[in-house]
Amino acid sequence: MTNSAKHNLTLYHYWRSSCSWRVRWSLHHKGIKFEDTPINLLHGEQNNPAYLDKNPGGYVPALEVDGNFFGESLAILEWLEEEYPEKPLLPKNSLDRMRVRQICQLIVSGIQPVQNLAVLRRFSSDPAEQAKWASEWIGAGLCKLESLLKSTAKTYCVGDTLTLADLCLVPQIYNAQRFKVDISTLPVISRINETCLKLPACDAAAPHNQKGATAS
Numbered sequence: 001m002t003n004s005a006k007h008n009l010t011l012y013h014y015w016r017s018s019c020s021w022r023v024r025w026s027l028h029h030k031g032i033k034f035e036d037t038p039i040n041l042l043h044g045e046q047n048n049p050a051y052l053d054k055n056p057g058g059y060v061p062a063l064e065v066d067g068n069f070f071g072e073s074l075a076i077l078e079w080l081e082e083e084y085p086e087k088p089l090l091p092k093n094s095l096d097r098m099r100v101r102q103i104c105q106l107i108v109s110g111i112q113p114v115q116n117l118a119v120l121r122r123f124s125s126d127p128a129e130q131a132k133w134a135s136e137w138i139g140a141g142l143c144k145l146e147s148l149l150k151s152t153a154k155t156y157c158v159g160d161t162l163t164l165a166d167l168c169l170v171p172q173i174y175n176a177q178r179f180k181v182d183i184s185t186l187p188v189i190s191r192i193n194e195t196c197l198k199l200p201a202c203d204a205a206a207p208h209n210q211k212g213a214t215a216s
Ligand SMILES: N[C@@H](CCC(=O)N[C@@H](CS)C(=O)NCC(=O)O)C(=O)O
Pocket: 017, 018, 019, 020, 041, 046, 058, 059, 060, 061, 071, 072, 073, 074, 108, 113, 116, 117, 118, 119
């Protein structure tokens, strides 16, 4: 981390959370110094009163900025763009920015919520049923995304520059693979995913490099 200490930042996150990975990746990409506090979702720490006081949404991630708390990964990512404009993750061209936000929303609002822990547990107590549900919805969502990316992607989701769209895509593919979605039928997504996984900031933010990560 090399960026000057403009703010005191602490990220509340879970190692395997795709929403947390998005934010960790931006922080590493921009070289922003931050502390981190793991919130164990499997132990229900997101529902502890002390955490709910910080983030009433009861999800990770949350970012503490100089003693103020904020939830919602996209709100956090947009703030990081405004406050740390070096190494931007939004394009200059406004139509491209809209394309990036369209892809982000497709993933963040359209795909990720249906595989959330709380949703899976409400749907079924059987892990096999949960996995089937998650796999079907993620697979269907990624097919739609693949069609969209055919008209926007070059090296990355929108053109040849890394953007927030890629920060949303790669963690979602990690989840897809956890739920055994076959992404070999999605060549654009697969190619972008492989490219991004080689980026040092993506790797530093990846689940296997976080405190508390396990093999499962
Ligand atoms: N819209 C929120 C969603 C956050 C979210 O769903 N986080 C998941 C982990 S990726 C979570 O905390 N799940 C806990 C639960 O379902 O109880 C965001 O983008 O930050």
